[in-house]
Amino acid sequence: MTTSIDVQVLQWFERTLAQKPELRRVWLAGQDLDEGVxxxxxxxxxxxxxxxxxxxxxxxxxxxxxxxxxxVGERLGAWELLKPIEAGGMGVVYLGRRADxxxxxxxxxxxxxxxxxxxxxxxxRQLISRFxxxxxxxxxxxxxxxxxxxxxxxxxxxxxxxxxEFVDGVPLTDFCKARQLDVPARLALFCKVCDGVQEAHRHLxxxxxxKPDNILVGANGEPRLLDFGIAxxxxxxxxxxxGKRNTSxxxxxxxxxxxxxxxxxALTTSSDVYSLGVMLYQLLAGxxxxxxxxxxxxxxxxVVCETLPDPMRKMLDKAVLxxxxxxxxxxxxxxxxxxxxxxxxxxxxxxxxxxAQELANDIRRYLAGQPVLAHPDSTAYRVGKFxxxxxxxxxxxxxxLAAVLGSAGVALWQADRARAAAADxxxxxxxxxxxxxxSDPYNAGRELSLGEAVDLASGQVPLRFADRPDLSSRIRxxxxxxxxxxxxxxxxxxxxxxxxxxxxxxxxPDDPHTLRVQEAIxxxxxxxxxxxxAVALWQDLLARLESRGMQREPIYLLALNNLGNYYLSxxxxxxxxxxxxxxxxxxxxxxxxxxxxxxxxxxxxxxxxSAHGVGDVERAEALYVESIAALEALAPEGSPELxxxxxxxxxxRQEQGDLDGAYALFARSVAMRERAFPRxxxxxxxxxxxxxxxxxxxxxxxxALELAARASEMATRVYDRPERGAAFAHWVLAxxxxxxxxxxxxADALLLAQQVFNAISPPPEDLAESIPALAQLVCADPRxxxxxxxTP
Numbered sequence: 001m002t003t004s005i006d007v008q009v010l011q012w013f014e015r016t017l018a019q020k021p022e023l024r025r026v027w028l029a030g031q032d033l034d035e036g037v038x039x040x041x042x043x044x045x046x047x048x049x050x051x052x053x054x055x056x057x058x059x060x061x062x063x064x065x066x067x068x069x070x071x072v073g074e075r076l077g078a079w080e081l082l083k084p085i086e087a088g089g090m091g092v093v094y095l096g097r098r099a100d101x102x103x104x105x106x107x108x109x110x111x112x113x114x115x116x117x118x119x120x121x122x123x124x125r126q127l128i129s130r131f132x133x134x135x136x137x138x139x140x141x142x143x144x145x146x147x148x149x150x151x152x153x154x155x156x157x158x159x160x161x162x163x164x165e166f167v168d169g170v171p172l173t174d175f176c177k178a179r180q181l182d183v184p185a186r187l188a189l190f191c192k193v194c195d196g197v198q199e200a201h202r203h204l205x206x207x208x209x210x211k212p213d214n215i216l217v218g219a220n221g222e223p224r225l226l227d228f229g230i231a232x233x234x235x236x237x238x239x240x241x242x243g244k245r246n247t248s249x250x251x252x253x254x255x256x257x258x259x260x261x262x263x264x265x266a267l268t269t270s271s272d273v274y275s276l277g278v279m280l281y282q283l284l285a286g287x288x289x290x291x292x293x294x295x296x297x298x299x300x301x302x303v304v305c306e307t308l309p310d311p312m313r314k315m316l317d318k319a320v321l322x323x324x325x326x327x328x329x330x331x332x333x334x335x336x337x338x339x340x341x342x343x344x345x346x347x348x349x350x351x352x353x354x355x356a357q358e359l360a361n362d363i364r365r366y367l368a369g370q371p372v373l374a375h376p377d378s379t380a381y382r383v384g385k386f387x388x389x390x391x392x393x394x395x396x397x398x399x400x401l402a403a404v405l406g407s408a409g410v411a412l413w414q415a416d417r418a419r420a421a422a423a424d425x426x427x428x429x430x431x432x433x434x435x436x437x438x439s440d441p442y443n444a445g446r447e448l449s450l451g452e453a454v455d456l457a458s459g460q461v462p463l464r465f466a467d468r469p470d471l472s473s474r475i476r477x478x479x480x481x482x483x484x485x486x487x488x489x490x491x492x493x494x495x496x497x498x499x500x501x502x503x504x505x506x507x508x509p510d511d512p513h514t515l516r517v518q519e520a521i522x523x524x525x526x527x528x529x530x531x532x533x534a535v536a537l538w539q540d541l542l543a544r545l546e547s548r549g550m551q552r553e554p555i556y557l558l559a560l561n562n563l564g565n566y567y568l569s570x571x572x573x574x575x576x577x578x579x580x581x582x583x584x585x586x587x588x589x590x591x592x593x594x595x596x597x598x599x600x601x602x603x604x605x606x607x608x609x610s611a612h613g614v615g616d617v618e619r620a621e622a623l624y625v626e627s628i629a630a631l632e633a634l635a636p637e638g639s640p641e642l643x644x645x646x647x648x649x650x651x652x653r654q655e656q657g658d659l660d661g662a663y664a665l666f667a668r669s670v671a672m673r674e675r676a677f678p679r680x681x682x683x684x685x686x687x688x689x690x691x692x693x694x695x696x697x698x699x700x701x702x703x704a705l706e707l708a709a710r711a712s713e714m715a716t717r718v719y720d721r722p723e724r725g726a727a728f729a730h731w732v733l734a735x736x737x738x739x740x741x742x743x744x745x746x747a748d749a750l751l752l753a754q755q756v757f758n759a760i761s762p763p764p765e766d767l768a769e770s771i772p773a774l775a776q777l778v779c780a781d782p783r784x785x786x787x788x789x790x791t792p
Contacts, residue, residue, distance in 0.1 A: 012041045031296060069159065070111065075099055076161050077153055079109055095166065107150060110162040131160035138162070141203055145196030147216075147224045167224045169216035176283060180325075183332035184679060186283050187363050188720050189223065194276060194360035196225035201269040201355055208267065210275035211256045212282065254292050259305040259347050270349040273359060277344025277352070284333055285312035286319025289345070305347065311338055332679050336366050339374040367720060369681055373488075470513075473502035477517045484524050493528075496521050510548065512555060515541060519559050526566055538563040557586060561603060568606055573613025580607045598641075601630035605645040612652055624649040640683070643672035647687055659698065666691045680714040686725045688714070689732040696736055708736040712749060722759035727767055730756060731774065738778050746778045747787035754789060 012033065016024050028041060072081050072094075080099035084092060085108070096109040112131065138149035151163035170178070172193065176186050193215055200207055207214075207225070214227045254262065258274035261267055281289045289309030292300045309315075312333050316326050344359050346352045353359040353373075362372045480496035483489075496517060503514040522537035538559050545556045564579035584607065608623035624645065631642040650665030670691050673684045692707035708729075715729040730753035737746035750771070757767055779790035 012037060016041060027293065070155060070161075076109060076155060076163075077151065078102070079107060079151070079163055081109060096163070106166045108147075108164040108166045110164060112159060131162065135160075135162055138164075141199050141205075143196055143199035145192050145223055145225055146199050147226050164226075167216045167218065167226065169218040169224065171212045172215040172217055172223060172279070173212040173283060175217035175221075182679070182717075183284060183329060183337065184367060184717065187280075187337070187367060189217070189221065190276075190280055190283060191360040191363050191720075193223050193225070193279075194356040194363075196223065197272055197276060197356040198360070200225070201272065201357075206267050206269055207272050207275075208261065209253055209256075210272055210279060211253050212279060215279075254300050254304070255288055255290065257304065258349070260349055262301045262304045268349065269355060270352050273344055273352045273356060274346075274349070276356060276359060277341055280344065281309065281312060281341050284329065284337065284341070285315040286321055286329070287315050289315070309345065312341065313338070336372050336374070340366065340372060343374040364720070367718075369677075369683065469502035470506040473499045473506065473517065474513060476502070477513070477520060480517075480524070481520050484520070484527050489524065489528055492524050496524055510544075512550075512553065515545065516555050519555060519562070522559070523562060526562075531566065531570070534566060535563065538566075552587065557583065564610070565606060568610055568613075571613070573610055576606075577610040577614045577616075580610050583607075597630070598634055601627060601634055602641055604630055605641070605648070608645070609648055612648065617652065617656065620652055621649075624652065638672040638675060640673065640676045643669045643676065646672070654694075659694070663691075663694055663698065666694060680718045682718055682723070682725055685711050685715045685718065685729050689725075689729040692732050692736060696739055701740060704736050705740055708733040712752070716752075719756075722756050724760060724764040724767065727753050727756040727760065727764070727771075731767065731771060734778065735774055738774065743778055743781035743784035744787060746774075747784040747789040750775055750778055751787070751789035 012028075012031070016028050025042070028038060031038075033041075070076060070081055072083060074081055076096075078098060078100045079096045082095045082097060085095050086093040092111055094109045094111070096107045098105045098107070135149065135152045138147075142148070147167055148165045149162060150165060152161065154160045169175070172189075176189070179185075181189065196215075197207065197210065209227060215223050215225055217223045256275045256278045258267070258271040261271050278289060290303050290307070292303060295303065313330050316329055316333075319326070319329075321329065340359070340362055343351070343362075344353055353362065358373075362374055366372050476495045476499035480492045480494075480499055483492035483495060499517045500514070500521065503511065503517050507514050518537060518541055522534045522541065525531070525534035525537060541559050542556065542563070545551065545553065545559070550556055560579060560583050564576050564583065567573075567576035567579060583603075604623060604627035608620050608627050611620035611623055628642065628645050628649065631639065631645055635642060646665050647669040650662045650669060653659075653665060654662035666687065670684070670687050673681070673687060677684050688707055689711040692704045692711060695701075695704035695707060711729040712733040715726040719726040730749050734746045734749035734753060737743075737749060753767075753771055754775075757763060757771055775789060778784050779787075784790055
């Protein structure tokens, strides 16, 4: 006779299964349970243990399954069961194959776990409904990082099954460990996981059970998201009384569950973002952020919902790693990486990334050396990040942002203090200080990051300053500038548009603050890719300032410099040089008042580059010397900004024919970049490859080969997409090996260059000639003729 198993027993059975096998009975003994429930859970555990033997044998233990449960060798529609390969909390998966000779294909066949078919009728109906939900969910999606559904149905006895593509892979954490992936490689792989989750979210599907075991990675390095067995399609449905949903069938994995999931509250895609954060934490730190084994449900809930995890770098001491691995991880888990994971795992859903795609985008920003949204928005941080990616120096508007957000908001509008009423200034600054020093009640008194404070302030402005549009405009201006720097362009548009309307209404079009808001809008237009509109706004603003004799105002310097930076970024050197010449003509006190020393030093580098661009060698040389001296005074040990200025000066020396002087400058720049980016970076690859070329031309054969090999290897690691820089680095290695009399090695490197080049659209014009030319030379040698690079 079939035993009736009620939902309460199954709920405790699932919770017990989530514990480590060796701790399950001990954990269950510590729970406050009715002895009858405990005994029945123990019997289920024993049946499950016996059923687990089917992974080594061929069938499910008879006492754990109904007699009509499918067996190995039987067919389900067109599919034959070959062998069981996995058993989870709610389902069992078999390897299967197409058995009707239409075509040959291996598949994964998923059935309800046999022990659950011994449940009461109501539970069985819910379980079948869950399988139907999973089938419908999978049918919605088509993505390379999500396992595809091929078929589905029910047996003659009404047992539902799913036919999935067979993913021949290993769990995410096991793959990374086996391949000994470093942190950047793990982050790049994890972005693909996020892409798969985003596909689910795009269809309004919450997975609800994201964990490494549900993400298999194949030998080709492509992850596949599996097991949508407890996924939920988002829908408009009211919460039951008490604000909680009935989750008795929710086989969530507590170690990866979000606080709202543990509390049985309504779930959104943000719950999956939290689970992704936990997985990323484990992937990088080598251990999970929380150890919940042996805890009562109430204790586990407190840990997940209230306890902040330790920083990943601290948890590395608990991970099973070699000393070398631990040192490498500690160096590669930067503060940016810590903050990305912390944002994903925020206790409050609204403060996490808005989607899996936003999380992936921030990781990709980090890997590309761009500012990440999870980082507190200090001006120095944003300016430094932009400088590392742009040879012309600081971001347009960095100086204004420094003025707007400097000193934690206390000196937001120093230029207006003489004109503003003291009470107004005190009121505005008090508001900003209140927000910027706010504590986060969800994070045990942690001070808000500037980015979080900006978001909080935005929502409070209409309430606090409804009767003072002039003050509201000043605050919105600061918020809009900050949002532009954080690439939150829609929010920036909202704040700056409101700031401009309030300023025009309360202060008029000629007030200095109104002009500052309009300059901020020009910066926003540039960030939005609307360059022509930005230029028109800057030119109009400059003309109005000049007509009023306001050339000594900081806003005039800011607008002029930002316009010059825009022209420089578009390689319009003539216009950039005209603008920068006007900046240089301004009185020194005006310049000193408008820029901090670090920004001024970077601005000098911009001046030098524009003079270089128009061919004014003498002026460019003097400006390079001046800018390098200023940057050295600020950072004697070197900095990315200084490295770029030195590199540009090296190009000037090279153009003058001073090859030894140029080589020394290039070598110094490369060494400085390597110190700045110890894990490698795109900004190191190209200069290093160029230095290798120069060494080869100067007869420094061994040095050239060593530099070229390092550049090529680094390019393989740091570029996550086909780029000219990677193709160039591989081409340099091929050319260097050819020069050294190693045609076979040259052909191997040439193949890499060809593969990257062929994937770039549109192809770089310079390499379109140089790669075939080198191939002709290399492949003419019989020792390379049969290499893939030399065969059609």
